Amino acid sequence: MTDRFTVRASRAFIDGAFRQASVVVDDGVIAYVLPHDARVPRSRTVLVPDDAVLLPGLVDSHVHVNEPGRTEWEGFRSATLAAAAGGVTTLVDMPLNSIPPTTTVDALRVKQDAAAPAAFVDLGFWGGAVPENLGALAPLHAAGVYGFKCFLAPSGVDEFGHLDRAQLDAAMDEIAALGSRLIVHAEDPAHLHGDGELGRGYAGFLASRPPESEEAAIDAVIAAARRTGGRAHILHLSDGRALPAIRAAKAEGVALTVETCPHYLTIVAEDIPDGASEFKCCPPIREAANQDLLWEGIVDGTIDAIVSDHSPSTVDLKRAGAGDFGLAWGGIAGLQVGLSAVWTEARGRGIPLETLIPLFTTGPAGVAGLPDAGRIAAGAPAHLTVFGVDDALPVRAADLLHRNPITAYDGRMLTGKIRRTWLHGAVVFDVTEGGPGEAPWRRQAPTGRLLASPHAERVDA
Structure with missing residues (x-):
């Protein structure tokens, strides 16, 4: 049980805008949202400095935690600590690259058992749609996954196969009938070329995964969603040329959503050095x-x-092939710095912070179907974060809480830093409380909860 306290902020993000407010937290829940100068009996007060803003806890619906099976790449403890340090209080774990992948109920239970004692933020889980489990997705749906991920091109790991066009249609039929959602890694293998060594130049890797691959795959997903009326979501969009087709589908009423990632919004191909395989991801920057x-x-x-697609690995795998972009593992580690990176770029473009915040909160919450996440509102969980909008954030890979010290953001000077994060009213990150290894929030028992979709028939947490 947490105590009763009031967070007073001159700028709190509530109902889509910044305003003065006092947010009263009682037993881990937001009890009231009151005017800034309201008197609140029997409550201690936490003041947000005027150079910072109070935000709802961020939501990241695209994270590869990798535990169990590849826990040396990342694990629930390290991933959720990094999430809290990045202001993220709710994340949804992808069905790969853990072993086993989350393609059966038994595999989901194995993952939940690994997560329950280690989570510092709330966790939900995606299921996987692979050739082997098509026609048998209902048990995973009933077990509480928030939807089903599929690949239309090889995933990079043997245990999670991709769907061809006929299997995509079959998956969409099944998932629409369940009332769930299909989330799609949209690259068409017919347009991909180059397997194995590609060399240390980024241009060769970029040419091997052209925009046409994304566009063809997205067209196929739109067609399947249109035909069935089912919900579909495009993962990690990197190709801006695909946006007109997405706009048209949405205008037509197709049940389609789309995400992109901080690395696509803040890094450009022209700046990627030869051999810098920490920048490799699929689809590419x-x-x-x-x-x-x-x-x-x-x-x-x-x-x-805007979601991280945090897809880490060991340093050895990211450096495989001595910087050959065809041989290195593809994935960006950025869970802890996403908001800061995007805000840095947005400021330079004259885009206000209030444009971004829904994309880090209610947007991904809506994608996953998490109605209570990403909001400062009475009755919502007391997931809050304080963001210093002008704070300097020099990124050093070794200082991040990710398990492995390699990231495409290493050496960048960002603007904006998370100062404090509450989960269910308890502090799970505070930048002022000691250095690495001694901060109290790192020693406390994990208090994150395992979440299940509202349609779950039972929840084993």
């Missing part, structure tokens, strides 16, 4: 002109969410 198109999709509301 593209050119500056393409990035401008993605930002247009942010501003006009076409893009629904």
Whole structure:
């Protein structure tokens, strides 16, 4: 049980805008949202400095935790500590690259058993749709997964196979009938080329995964969602040229959402050095002109969410092939710094913070179906974070709480830093409380909860 306290802020993000407020927290829940100068009996007061803002806890609906099976890549303790340090209080774990992948109820229970004693933030879980379990997704749906992820091109791990076009249609039929959602890694293998060594130049890797691959796959997903009326979600959009088709589908009423990631919004292909395989991800980081198109999709509301796609591995795997982009593991580690990275870029473009916050909160919450996450409102969990909007944040990979000290953001000077994060009213991160290894929030018992979709028939937490 947590105590009763009031957080007073001159700028709190409530109902889509910043305003003065006093947020009263009682037993881990937001009890009231009151005017800034309201008297609150029997409550201690926490003041948010005027140079910071109070935000709802962020939501990241696209995280690869990898435990069990590849816990040396990342684990629930390290991932959720990094999440809290990045202001994220709710994340949804991807069904790969753990072993076993979350493609059966038994595998989901194994993952939940690993997560329960180690989670510093709230956790939900995606299921996987692979060739072997098509036609048998209902038990996973009933067990509480928030939807089903599939790949339309090889996933990079043998235990999680990809779907061809006929299997995509079959999965969409089944998932629509369940009332769930299909989330899709949208690259068409017919347009991918180059397997194995590609060399240390980034241009060769970029050419091997052209925009046409994303566009063809997205067209197929739109067609399947249109035909069935089911909900579909495009993961990690990197190709800005695909946005017109997405806009048109949404305008038509297709049940479609789309996300992009901080690395696509803040890094450009022209700046990636030879051999810098920490920048490798699939789909790839593209050119500056393409990035401008993605930002247009942010501003006009076409893009629904900004999520990390935190996909870490060991340093050895990221450096495999001595910087050969064809041989290194593909994935960006950025869970802890996403908001800071995007805010740094947005400021330079003259885009206000209030444009971004829904994309880090209610946007991904809506994608996953988490109605109580990402909001400061009476009755919602007391997930809150304080963000110093002008704070300098020099990124050193070794200082991040990710398990492995390698990231595409290493050496960057960002603007904006998370100062404190509450989960269910308890502090789970505070930048002022000691250095690495001695901060009280790192020694406390994990208090994150395992979440299940509202349609779950039972929840083993």
